[in-house]
Amino acid sequence: MYAQYEKNRNTLAATMNAHVQQDVFYANMRKYHTSMEYALDNYRIPVTVYEKLIEAVHEHMDTMHHYVGLRKKLLDAKELHMYDMYVPVVKKTEKTYTFEEAKATVKEGLAVLGEEYTGILEEGFTNGWIDVYESKGKRSGAYSWGAYGTHPYVLLNYNGTLNHVFTLAHEMGHAIHSYYSDKTQEYPYAGYGIFVAEVASTCNEALLIHYLMEHAQDKQEKMYLVNYFLDQFKSTLYRQTMFAEFEKKTHEIIEAGETLTADTLCSVYKELVAFYHGDEIVVDDEIAMEWARIPHFYNSFYVYQYATGFSAAIAISQKILNKEPGILDKYKQFLSGGSSKDCLDLLRICDVDMESPKPVEDALEVFAKSVAQLEEMIYN
Numbered sequence: 001m002y003a004q005y006e007k008n009r010n011t012l013a014a015t016m017n018a019h020v021q022q023d024v025f026y027a028n029m030r031k032y033h034t035s036m037e038y039a040l041d042n043y044r045i046p047v048t049v050y051e052k053l054i055e056a057v058h059e060h061m062d063t064m065h066h067y068v069g070l071r072k073k074l075l076d077a078k079e080l081h082m083y084d085m086y087v088p089v090v091k092k093t094e095k096t097y098t099f100e101e102a103k104a105t106v107k108e109g110l111a112v113l114g115e116e117y118t119g120i121l122e123e124g125f126t127n128g129w130i131d132v133y134e135s136k137g138k139r140s141g142a143y144s145w146g147a148y149g150t151h152p153y154v155l156l157n158y159n160g161t162l163n164h165v166f167t168l169a170h171e172m173g174h175a176i177h178s179y180y181s182d183k184t185q186e187y188p189y190a191g192y193g194i195f196v197a198e199v200a201s202t203c204n205e206a207l208l209i210h211y212l213m214e215h216a217q218d219k220q221e222k223m224y225l226v227n228y229f230l231d232q233f234k235s236t237l238y239r240q241t242m243f244a245e246f247e248k249k250t251h252e253i254i255e256a257g258e259t260l261t262a263d264t265l266c267s268v269y270k271e272l273v274a275f276y277h278g279d280e281i282v283v284d285d286e287i288a289m290e291w292a293r294i295p296h297f298y299n300s301f302y303v304y305q306y307a308t309g310f311s312a313a314i315a316i317s318q319k320i321l322n323k324e325p326g327i328l329d330k331y332k333q334f335l336s337g338g339s340s341k342d343c344l345d346l347l348r349i350c351d352v353d354m355e356s357p358k359p360v361e362d363a364l365e366v367f368a369k370s371v372a373q374l375e376e377m378i379y380n
């Protein structure tokens with residue numbers, strides 16, 4: 001696949017170069033110090049949030065490298081390549097859930113959020129919020145949408161797998177976030193920013209994983225769940241931060257008055273892949289072209305929010321599971337906040353300060369613990 005991109009490497013590099021130049025031009029015109037500062041100012045996020053995310057992930061790179069090594073062992077691979085990072089290492093559970101069972105499971109998994117929350121969940125389940133199954137001409141995937149003044153609408157293409165049970169919990173997280181914000185805020189402040197958008201959905205998934213782990217019937221099911229969680233960390237926290245770092249570096253090159261050639265883009269990207277995956281992986285030349293197929297790079301300084309949002313969600317879910325006094329009220333306030341405050345201040349309601357490295361560090365600790373847990377189950 002990358003050979004095809006490779007054939008067009010100079011065109012793709014010229015396109016990327018022009019895009020980054022445009023960012024830098026706009027930032028300069030508006031008297032910002034850097035293009036990153038300009039992009040982040042859209043939601044009034046200071047650049048330190050971005051920098052601290054990268055720093056914290058760097059400091060916990062050994063855990064990721066350890067996980068890569070574990071993957072190599074589990075696959076019994078002589079060599080591990082980037083394409084092996086997506087091969088399932090734990091056997092899938094064959095278990096399927098009817099939609100009735102899925103709703104019941106999600107409701108039980110989210111019971112820790114209190115009766116009011118599960119009451120709204122039930123309201124959504126029984127009052128036509130959800131378009132459940134595939135049908136001819138229906139679009140794929142899943143999302144939550146709606147308009148101010150109506151209840152949220154959720155689109156699913158439910159197929160009975162455990163993955164789709166998580167999707168239900170995820171989308172209902174978005175839906176109930178909108179429900180609370182729409183109900184509490186006037187129209188101009190009801191919508192919420194991307195920086196906080198994935199918090200409610202991911203928090204629900206983390207709570208559901210915890211519940212399912214506690215109720216897993218055998219080791220196989222537990223292993224599947226831990227591995228599911230680890231995959232999320234890998235793809236959301238590490239991989240998106242790697243992308244964020246790539247954007248930082250490419251913008252700095254243009255800001256230094258240089259040009260992004262295909263060679264430059266490939267070498268910057270390949271170095272990052274090697275750094276993020278460690279010595280246990282063979283970094284093939286082909287992967288150096290991956291930057292060319294990531295559409296988000298044309299939406300500059302956007303993807304870091306997946307990593308910060310994920311960390312904030314993990315932090316909040318830990319507080320809820322630890323039954324921190326007052327956390328449920330605070331969380332409801334957060335969900336009701338819409339865009340009435342800056343994103344960072346909304347998260348501060350739940351005592352999550354994204355200007356400190358703590359939430360990211362704590363999330364990475366959860367990752368480290370989960371890696372250890374998987375290892376323990378495999379070797380004992």
Ligand SMILES: [Zn+2]
Nearest residue numbers: 170174198201
């Ligand atoms: Zn989502």
